[in-house]
Amino acid sequence: MSSVSDAESLVLSSDPLHPANLIPELCRGFYHLGWVTGTGGGICIREGSIVYIAPSGVQKERIKPTDMFVLPYPQPTEPSPHTDRVFLRRPKQELKESACTPLFWNAFDLRDAGSCIHTHSQHAVMATLLWAGKEFSISHQEMIKGVRIAGTGKALSYLDTLVVPIIENTPNEEDLKDSMAEAMKAYPEAAGVLVRRHGVYVWGNDWQKAKAQTECLDYLFEIGVKLKLANLL
Ligand SMILES: CSCCC(=O)C(=O)COP(=O)(O)O
Numbered sequence: 001m002s003s004v005s006d007a008e009s010l011v012l013s014s015d016p017l018h019p020a021n022l023i024p025e026l027c028r029g030f031y032h033l034g035w036v037t038g039t040g041g042g043i044c045i046r047e048g049s050i051v052y053i054a055p056s057g058v059q060k061e062r063i064k065p066t067d068m069f070v071l072p073y074p075q076p077t078e079p080s081p082h083t084d085r086v087f088l089r090r091p092k093q094e095l096k097e098s099a100c101t102p103l104f105w106n107a108f109d110l111r112d113a114g115s116c117i118h119t120h121s122q123h124a125v126m127a128t129l130l131w132a133g134k135e136f137s138i139s140h141q142e143m144i145k146g147v148r149i150a151g152t153g154k155a156l157s158y159l160d161t162l163v164v165p166i167i168e169n170t171p172n173e174e175d176l177k178d179s180m181a182e183a184m185k186a187y188p189e190a191a192g193v194l195v196r197r198h199g200v201y202v203w204g205n206d207w208q209k210a211k212a213q214t215e216c217l218d219y220l221f222e223i224g225v226k227l228k229l230a231n232l233l
């Protein structure tokens with residue numbers, strides 16, 4: 001009888017809340033929201049010094065726990081978009097880790113986040129087109145209360161104006177790393193970063209908070225777009 005190796009045990013668990021089980025389940029839900037269709041987008045989860053990340057360029061609604069990459073945090077040498085990363089476990093197939101990895105790393109390094117979500121939601125994309133400048137903003141909406149200062153702090157009030165910076169897209173996802181980091185430094189209270197004509201990155205202390213905030217932000221992008229198109233903003 002063969003025993004499971006230490007590396008494989010990082011993704012094999014009967015616990016539905018284990019990140020290797022959760023990421024496929026959450027991605028299926030995100031797919032049905034239109035957040036991760038066409039293989040793009042996804043979610044990563046960091047539990048202390050261990051990060052779980054899905055593969056790149058695969059149908060995100062069909063990924064399995066054994067498709068998961070597991071990385072140490074921090075990396076022994078800081079990852080740059082184009083240098084090799086260190087893995088605790090990688091899938092046997094010819095898979096590559098998500099191209100969003102350097103962007104997810106911004107959320108860990110700059111906000112101490114426990115999870116980061118990237119969506120290609122059309123609400124986010126439309127918001128970046130109707131707000132032509134460097135930021136999206138909206139006020140007087142109840143769902144603002146579901147968003148936290150910096151994504152990890154205390155919740156905003158109904159009286160606050162929600163502001164999300166917008167960065168310009170690049171041909172390769174990895175190359176968004178520096179401009180996303182600059183936006184996070186310029187907007188220390190922002191809970192996410194929009195990418196024009198592309199989508200949004202949202203983070204939180206854990207996957208539950210990251211998911212809830214992404215839902216609130218997506219709602220606010222959608223209603224903002226509708227209000228603008230109805231000339232109500
Ligand atoms: C049609 S997806 C284009 C690439 C992209 O925007 C993306 O988010 C890729 O994510 P992945 O996890 O598949 O590397």
Ligand SMILES: [Zn+2]
Nearest residue numbers: 040041173199
């Ligand atoms: Zn993307």
